[in-house]
Amino acid sequence: MARSIALRLDSSKARPVPSNTESTLTRRLLIASALLFLGLFLFLPLMLVFAYAFREGLGIYLSSFITPDALSAIRLSLITAAIAVPLNTLFGVAAAWAIGKFEFKGKSVLITLIDLPFAISPVIAGLIFMLLFGALGWFGPWLMERNISIMFATPGIVIATMFVTVPFVARELIPLMQAQGTEEEQSALTLGASGFQTFRRVTLPNIKWGLIYGIILTNARAMGEFGAVSVVSGHIRGQTNTMPLHIEILYNDYQTTAAFAVASLLAFLAVVTLAVRFTVEWKTARDHEAAAREAGWGDNP
Amino acid sequence: MPRLHVKQQSALPGFGISMGFTLFYLALLVLIPLCGLVLFTGTRMTPAEFWTKAIADPRVLASYRLSLVASLIAASLNGVFGLIVAWVLVRYEFTGKRFIDAIVDLPFALPTAVSGIALTTLYVHTGWIGRWFEPLGIRIAYAWPGIIIALTLVGLPFVVRTVQPALEGLEPEIEEAASSLGATRWQTFRCVILPTVMPSLLTGFALAFARALGEFGSVYFIAGNMPYRTEIAPLLILIKLEQFDYVGATAIGVVMLIAAFILLLIINLLQWWSRRHQL
Numbered sequence: 001m002a003r004s005i006a007l008r009l010d011s012s013k014a015r016p017v018p019s020n021t022e023s024t025l026t027r028r029l030l031i032a033s034a035l036l037f038l039g040l041f042l043f044l045p046l047m048l049v050f051a052y053a054f055r056e057g058l059g060i061y062l063s064s065f066i067t068p069d070a071l072s073a074i075r076l077s078l079i080t081a082a083i084a085v086p087l088n089t090l091f092g093v094a095a096a097w098a099i100g101k102f103e104f105k106g107k108s109v110l111i112t113l114i115d116l117p118f119a120i121s122p123v124i125a126g127l128i129f130m131l132l133f134g135a136l137g138w139f140g141p142w143l144m145e146r147n148i149s150i151m152f153a154t155p156g157i158v159i160a161t162m163f164v165t166v167p168f169v170a171r172e173l174i175p176l177m178q179a180q181g182t183e184e185e186q187s188a189l190t191l192g193a194s195g196f197q198t199f200r201r202v203t204l205p206n207i208k209w210g211l212i213y214g215i216i217l218t219n220a221r222a223m224g225e226f227g228a229v230s231v232v233s234g235h236i237r238g239q240t241n242t243m244p245l246h247i248e249i250l251y252n253d254y255q256t257t258a259a260f261a262v263a264s265l266l267a268f269l270a271v272v273t274l275a276v277r278f279t280v281e282w283k284t285a286r287d288h289e290a291a292a293r294e295a296g297w298g299d300n301p
Numbered sequence: 302m303p304r305l306h307v308k309q310q311s312a313l314p315g316f317g318i319s320m321g322f323t324l325f326y327l328a329l330l331v332l333i334p335l336c337g338l339v340l341f342t343g344t345r346m347t348p349a350e351f352w353t354k355a356i357a358d359p360r361v362l363a364s365y366r367l368s369l370v371a372s373l374i375a376a377s378l379n380g381v382f383g384l385i386v387a388w389v390l391v392r393y394e395f396t397g398k399r400f401i402d403a404i405v406d407l408p409f410a411l412p413t414a415v416s417g418i419a420l421t422t423l424y425v426h427t428g429w430i431g432r433w434f435e436p437l438g439i440r441i442a443y444a445w446p447g448i449i450i451a452l453t454l455v456g457l458p459f460v461v462r463t464v465q466p467a468l469e470g471l472e473p474e475i476e477e478a479a480s481s482l483g484a485t486r487w488q489t490f491r492c493v494i495l496p497t498v499m500p501s502l503l504t505g506f507a508l509a510f511a512r513a514l515g516e517f518g519s520v521y522f523i524a525g526n527m528p529y530r531t532e533i534a535p536l537l538i539l540i541k542l543e544q545f546d547y548v549g550a551t552a553i554g555v556v557m558l559i560a561a562f563i564l565l566l567i568i569n570l571l572q573w574w575s576r577r578h579q580l
Contacts, residue, residue: 021486022486023486026486027393030385030388030389030393031389031393031395033382033385034382034385034386034388034389034390034401035401037382037385037386038386038401038404038405040430041450041453041454041457042404042405042407042408042454042457043404044423044429044430045416045419045420045423045454046407046411046419048419048422048423048429049415049419052422087326090322091322091323091326091327094318094319094320094322094323094326095319095323097315097319098316098319098320098323101313101316102313102316102320104320110323112565112569113327113331113332114327115565116331116335116565117331119511119515119561119562119564119565120515120558120561121514121515121516121517121535121557121561122515122517122518122535123515123517123535123536123538123539123554124338124515124535124538124554124557124558124561126539126542127338127538127542127550127551127554128334128335128337128338128554129334130542130547130550131337131338131341131547131551132334132337134542134547135545136545136547137337137341137547138337138340138341159330162330163330163331163334166327166330166331182313185313186313189313189314195313195314195315198313199315217409217410220410220412221410223412224411224412224413224414224415225412226412226413226414226417226517226518226521227413227517227518227535230517230539231538231539231542244412244413244414244415244518245414247414247415247418248414248522251418251522256422259418260418260419260422263412263414263415263418263419266411266412266414266415267411267415269410270407270410270411270412270415271410273410274403274404274406274407274410275403277403277406278399278403
């Protein structure tokens with residue numbers, strides 16, 4: 001009797017209860033439909049960008065970048081990112097410090113406000129700055145008198161890009177800082193570190209990977225923003241075209257290969273962003289395991 | 302303005318400066334510009350003008366209908382396939398699984414102009430996929446199926462990323478209990494698993510729907526942009542701005558903004574519900 005129970009326990013351990021998992025056929029069908037869905041919607045378009053970019057050879061590919069219009073679009077995208085990314089990173093770190101390390105009323109309202117630009121259509125983001133600085137907007141006549149152009153010029157593009165990329169560093173850091181609590185910072189302060197030293201030596205190493213991913217994602221979004229920028233740019237060739245707008249012009253001019261060549265730069269940036277995310281997750285998991293082993297908690301379940 | 306009280310006295314420094322900078326930055330970049338839009342609506346247009354520009358114009362109405370219906374279909378597609386992708390990623394082991402997991406986030410990082418021209422080239426009548434549908438007389442690019450495909454792509458990560466943690470949090474004991482009580486696998490899924498992940502699934506659906514409603518870049522290329530037929534609401538805003546019709550553009554913008562705020566409210570309620578559900 002006792003032996004048979006032990007045997008049954010053993011056999012139930014060895015393989016899962018059959019009714020508690022799907023049949024091999026169902027599994028295969030589910031995996032196949034997931035792969036088909038992702039292949040059709042993500043993998044194939046991504047492959048097409050590179051296939052079309054290189055279809056006329058490396059020479060044509062490279063020559064797509066050295067036209068004056070392409071160079072000026074790349075320069076403008078880089079300038080925009082160089083202003084928008086550091087400012088939004090500073091904002092993200094400050095917001096995450098306030099939200100993640102302190103308790104106060106209205107915290108969830110503040111988080112919703114930070115997410116707001118993500119919920120608003122990029123075209124509306126462009127529209128609200130047109131209403132402020134456009135020729136018929138609130139400050140339009142005043143700016144015109146003083147000969148300051150914000151719309152259809154670099155400042156407008158930078159402001160609209162900053163608006164749409166506000167949330168990304170903050171969204172990445174807030175959950176991280178909340179999860180890490182304040183004990184480590186408090187011990188550093190007790191040991192006599194200044195506030196800034198504590199941030200640099202204790203907080204920063206803890207959030208390093210999340211911060212790096214946040215910055216890279218913000219950069220990819222800033223260089224690739226299309227909707228908001230196409231409202232405020234005015235599409236002046238060689239002056240106010242960013243890389244996505246340059247792609248639009250080339251594509252509409254039937255210069256398909258050149259359009260995909262420029263697009264391949266942005267697609268490559270997106271792939272790098274995903275690779276960084278992949279590495280960050282792997283490193284964070286590894287750090288957690290190492291910390292758990294040091295503390296003697298054993299392996300992560 | 303109400304003062305912000307620090308409830309739990311934290312010994313950490315820097316609350317004042319980080320909070321001050323956060324509020325200052327948000328006010329300058331997001332809140333004041335948004336107030337400009339509200340003020341513009343309130344002072345530069347009469348209610349009658351708002352009605353004729355934002356509601357009564359048949360071309361505008363057609364664009365709302367297209368945006369709504371196409372976004373609903375795209376979000377539903379993402380609901381079904383997102384659940385399958387999340388399920389497969391959480392429950393099964395197969396080669397290339399980590400690569401699949403990573404590529405799900407691609408629409409977050411890929412610029413919409415790039416996905417727009419790629420999808421269009423893929424689905425035009427000479428494209429890699431479009432040429433197979435051409436003999437059947439089915440048009441995908443420059444017609445509504447293309448719009449749905451573009452909107453599905455941009456909303457793809459949301460359902461997967463909200464359902465994944467919910468599936469990971471399911472306790473195996475509950476499923477074992479269901480099956481030991483005689484439930485078939487399908488019954489267990491329908492009566493035990495699905496109700497538990499439903500709040501997360503609905504949250505993901507609402508997020509994908511909201512993203513699709515506001516999407517511009519990828520649809521712009523594949524839609525063909527024919528008035529009354531394949532013209533989405535965000536494009537109309539752009540067209541009106543180019544004609545210096547700020548009032549018309551703002552009227553449509555306000556309608557879309559209200560829709561976005563209602564969705565944001567629903568999403569927050571759903572997230573609150575799913576948190577309560579998981580406790």
